[in-house]
Amino acid sequence: MTNEDVGTNSVADRLQLGPREGVTYPIQMKYCGHCTMPIEYCEYYPEYEKCKEWLELHMPDDFERLKIEEEAAAADGTDDDKKRQKRGGKGLLRVKKKEDVPKRICVSRAARGKKKSVTVVTGLSTFDIDLKVAAKFFGTKFACGSSVTGDDEIVIQGDVKDDLFDVIPEKWAEIDEDVIEDLGDQKRT
Structure with missing residues (x-):
């Protein structure tokens, strides 16, 4: 038996088909309730801290195991290599933090040509309203x-500014009529 034969056998052993010894089938995967990924992949999710909280609450044994693995990785110093993106792709999605913007809706009318006008509505996104749904x-x-x-602007063709004061609070109950501000006639930029 030569060295090549020994190398071939070890590769063949690793790539064997069928069930392996010591593994129970079917394999049960555990998923995180926050990010819905397998718990081994939670660390790649942008809101990893919330995943940790969920794991600690619902799967304390797995949370302890992950905690021990994290401490071992931190001791080795391999944590930074794991988090940093190497090549291509989009990397981790960054979660935008919402700024504390005052909640108000501004309604104005802008001229469009000689006799036509448009109504501009801004501020709906501060109430977490989907702008596409609102425009529809x-x-x-x-x-x-x-x-x-x-980013936070809907343009409605025609002068419907006065009607919006009734329609918006009727459609979205969390918006009070006092929050809607009339800016009058504005020049569009």
């Missing part, structure tokens, strides 16, 4: 075109 609602409610044009 305004378009069907007022039978006109409506679109999301900026």
